[in-house]
Amino acid sequence: MAKAKIKNNVPTKSRTKEDLAVVGKNWSRLDGADKVSGRSIFADDVRLPGMLFAKVVRSPYPHARIISIDTSEAEALPGVKAVITPEDAKDIWIGISQPLLPTENVTHVGHEVAAVAAMSEEIAAQAAALIKVEYERLPELLDVEKALKEDAPQLHEKAALNIGWQQEEEHGDPDAVFAECDVIREDTYITNPSHNCYAEYHVCVADFTKPGKLKMWTPTQTAHLFQQSLAAGFKLPASDVRLLTLNTGGGFTGRTSTRPHHFLAALLSRKAGKPVRLRAAGDEEFIMCRAGGKVIYKLRSGASKDGKLKVIEADLLFDTGAYIESQMIVTLLTSKYIHALYPIEASRYRGRLVHTNHLPYYFHHGGGIAQFQFALGQHVDALAREMGMDPVEFNLLNAVEEGHTTMEGAHYASCGLKECIEKTAAMAGWNDKYGKLPKFKGIGIGIGAMASGAKGLYKHDTSAAFVKVTEDGKASLFVGLPDMGQSSHTTMAIICAEVLGILPTDITVISGDTDTDPLDIGAFTQRGTFNTGNATKNAAIDARDQLAKTAANILEVDEAQLVFRDGKVYPEGQEDKAIAFAKVVYKTLHSREGRFVMGRGFYNSPLEKGTMAYSFGAQIAEVTVDPGTGVVTVDKMTASHDVGRAINPRVVEGQIDGQIFSGMSQVLYEETLMEDGQVMNPSRLDYKMPRAFEMPEVDHIIVESIDPNGPFGAKEVGEGPIVCTMQAIANAVTNAIGDQVTEMPLAPWRVIRAIKD
């Protein structure tokens, strides 16, 4: 089959913002009316005929050998339709090395041991309580540093010193550069375990009643990777697994891979011959899957006395929990971000994932990068202060610029970092405040970079899109990119509408069904706007080219002269000759020979590894610390972000706000308090996150460094902001109290401990 060649005939470079019809304007999300009126369906709202309800039996211990499992009483309970134990789950693997149900040892509190499906949630819970599991406790590893000790018990045969994965990287000659430095500084930081705490609890509905065909409704950031992993787990061809996404109640980097509950619901459904819903009940939400584990960051860097940062060394230790599924991503990512902001001469990185008897940890919002920046941003701030430099001045002196290529090969085709720093500092009134505030008031800056997409984490970084034009002059856009709230579907509609010269409200976005969606790796690594945006644009162009033929015939001009805009098609400069877009479509679809308009588009980074676009940002936090209680109040945030073209500025602002919230929440509040491997605060009440009262005023500055490779110049705003927030707030606290609080969250007692009195 010959590959269709996609012609990119929208000259983005030559068109100014004013020239765009719908891109760059504020649009309400297309599914918004449904969401505000209770019509949106989430997985927990799915009701299927005969649907059963599942309950999982979990290990109460961090580490134990399973001696026996007795399910007889549960099976005898009226209303119970299926019970599964490790026997039923043989040869089903999650990720690389985790058996779905453990045949020998449970390795963490909450580890799945058995599951039941019954006619009601109530019966299922009763039945689960009737399953008797006998355990023999084993020595426990609950501390990441202790797990590294020679005499610590080893959790997995292959992981000596419990190191499950180690990545080391060196660029340049760090030792030689350190030797040349005038100032060298070392710091250690800690981030504590956390939970993504999405509004929507973990849930899935599985229908595996047709042999060999699995249907699943579940919130996800990547239907495609879910499909792949379920297919691999059940040894099915991918096309026999159908993922239905509906709405996803938040992602925050936590819904990028399948978890045991997805497989268990499917297994139960297969065994019972009925659809099964499995939903986390209450505290289970915090016990079945969480975000990041504890991480220790040892940082060392050196600079010359004129303030040039020359070398950075980072040694990161991650509590990765009992198994590694895809957590290596975090070392792959953090190792890159050492180079992202400053054109240093050398670097050294070591990242180790260490096994403990905690559940397999993934990442919190910010993907490990924002948390790493909490450490790096504070460290660099401290280095600047040590040299007597103002942190803004230091960052401006050292920040990367357009055209820079990092030591590990990332090329910045566009870069507005310095502009962001300058604008944020000006708007926040940095010069009038830094060093001039009263005691216990502080101001701090955080800067960040973020890649749009991350080819290399997966083989490719593909997004595809189809555009079907309908005879009333509207269009259906098919994409495989989930919308977890970031408004990506509306963004895609805007891009599509711009190309076709119609309105975003004329576009129906069809997504959330792997049977119809084109391939898309999903909504993570901030690839949506850039990758799926490019795919959408290409698909729309393809569709438009097909229509252009008809229009050119009618108007008797060359196709290349046509302009598609405002629902009309006309030769450039001759709007009086315009014919309605709907008419062109009608004429095309109802021509004598019969034609069909279906645009196809696709995008994958042309690079071997990595992406073509990076976004940048700077945030300034202003805080007040209560010297009596240690409570930090964020008074104001000023955020400026280079997102490339802001396709929908309102959404860009919303993304910035949401990430400032999340960053603030993580840096000041969020921690899953652990004792004996158990979460002590598994509730929305005790796992603290700020609410309405705590939120500061936010000033936004959108910097648009139009990216040559982005759709209409767009890059990303998916995680760029959050990488700045935590460090900015932490630096402001340091500024307020005179000392760093090196452990996150900056809970009031940690702040008090740092205020030396």
Added chain:
Amino acid sequence: MQLPQFEYIRPKSLAEGLAALAEHGDKIAIMSGGSDLLLNMKFRLEGPAYLLSLNGLSELQQLEKLDDGSLRVGAACTLTHLAEHTIIKECYPALRAAIFVVGSRHVRNMGTIGGNICLETRCWYTNQSKIWRDTREGCFKTDAEQCHVIKSAPKCHALNSTDSGPILMALDASVVLASHTGERIVPMREFYQNDGVEHTVLKPGEVLTAVVLPPAKGRSVFRKLSQREGLDFATGTFAAAVIGSNEQPESVSLVLGSVAPEPRVMPQAEKILLEGGLTDEAIDAAADVARRALLEVTNLFTPTFYKKRLIKVLVKDALLELRDQRVRG
């Protein structure tokens, strides 16, 4: 999380309710707003066979000014109703302040004053789901003779987090406890006990029907410390009431809340202020007493050093605020 099954009883009169209580002994639980009880039932901390709902009883929802000027507040008045009531706002602002910081508006619309006073004690180890609790041994509240909070303790150290309790004590309020055999009136200062399991003097078969607030006199203050404003139990509360001048107070009542199984009256600190007046030194000394009074609690996630400091700040700031309040005639 689902509720366990029970039989629901909705009496048409208080008498009918009291009869039901007498009949079912320890198999029956009293539900007012339910915002505490139902959650504890979902956690399987309680599994009553019968549930007596107070919600249909208008006799428990009245606010009544008594002849001697005191105010009788029906136990089933919601916290929102009270917080918005003019008499409470004008005459008992510190009580209003305490009520207004309970949970969220959502919780206050459902929660009642009676329920808030009787609120079960809470702790990190026990106010969890049954499945969660199964990950460790039981405690005084469940099926064992130990306290996870203070390992060596001979009794339960779950915290009493009622926000209204301390200020009601400071204001010298009383509660009316009714059973099918009659009524008794207990001063709030004698209502609580220092035991997380038996934290009130309520006897089986008794209902708290009303709170009686003596006529407003003097000045009072309530403060709550919590990490989050809105929807957060306190890390400490403090209520104080003073009659008389700053220099020569006639009476001083100080109560610390959310730090022990009962709201703590602080006689020693009261004495300091009574004798020394509300001077800087006396206030500082009183705050220090409060700080020292705090037990060395282990296993809590706010380290003791911090909590002690917090309590001192809390008490001091509140007393300074109280001192600055206009002295009422």
Added chain:
Amino acid sequence: MAKQLIALTVNGDPYEVAVSPHQTLLEVMRDSLNLTGTKRGCTAGSCGVCTVNGEQGEVILSCLALAVEWDGRSVTTVEGVEEGNELHPIQKSFLEHGAVQCGFCTPGLIMSAKALLDVNTSPSETDINEAMAGVICRCTGHIKVKKAIKEAASVLREREVNHGES
């Protein structure tokens, strides 16, 4: 335990439904009446996504309310906020000011905002915070939500004025 037939009015629609005493209002609305607009979150009173409005328009956590206690009473849910086929000004404002992202908390936010604005169309910042503190929103960080409520308040104020004049 025996089921009991209750008469429950939801959004003006009368329902008769058999409930067990231990069923919450949330469970009955979602599972017996198929009204899934009201979301199930923590089921423990702390997330607010299950918020509905009671007879006086006040916010109620349906996960902590017994359905039997609502016999003979009425509630309003997010499905009943629209005015005819038009979105209510609060809904419109949420939509237009980007106060909706994933939408899972939105029913709880809308009902909480409605309870506030039904009785107070000139809320202060503190009034808004106080009305909304019972509901989480992980996505928007409450920032655009507050803005949307302020804007909705001004629309509703205008409406009151116009209404007053006519």
